[in-house]
Amino acid sequence: MKVALNPIVSQNFKSYKSASLPFKGEGEAVNKEAVNPEKPAKKKTSFKDGIADVWKFFSVSGNMISASFKGLISGTLTAGGLLATAWLFRALPKAFEKNGPTMAEIIKKPLKHVGLSGKIIAGIGGAGVLAYHLIAGKLKANQDTADIDHKLKVGHRQG
Secondary structure, three states, rough: OOOOOOOOHHOHHHHHOOOOOOOOOOOOOOOHHOOOOOOOOOOOOOHHHHHHHHHHHHHHHHHHHHHHHHHHHHHHHHHHHHHHHHHHHHHHHHHOOOOOOHHHHHHHHHHHHHHHHHHHHHHHHHHHHHHHHHHHHHHHHHEEEEEEEHHOOOOOOOO
8 A cells, every 4th residue: 555645735845846756656646726726706795795794894883982981981980999999098097107298298199199009900900991891892792793694694704
């Protein structure tokens, strides 16, 4: 029994391209169309597919814009709440120390007395809320796209 390398696989090797003689057992029956297949013809789109694409575009844009605004507003409020909490538990007790800053200084410049860790936690919390809303918006957009495909009875998106 002869063992040979598939000609479609072997064409990718440099030695196969540079060799003028075929490998043993490969034979002369190499189909050039199978080795170099042409690009498939583009699929024609119907009027219904065009309408579905426009509807999907507006649906996805609306969902993502809405999710972005919700994320920005909720993330800002979350970061503000975390900063206020850090100010309450970290900066405010410093005002009651003997050698600490005065209450007026802590109220005038609250971010200065919150500390780096409070600012970092507030930033991470706000970014996390924003990321949550963006991911939820993308999932809702995908669901709406599938609903549009089903309502118009067109095939699902490819890719």
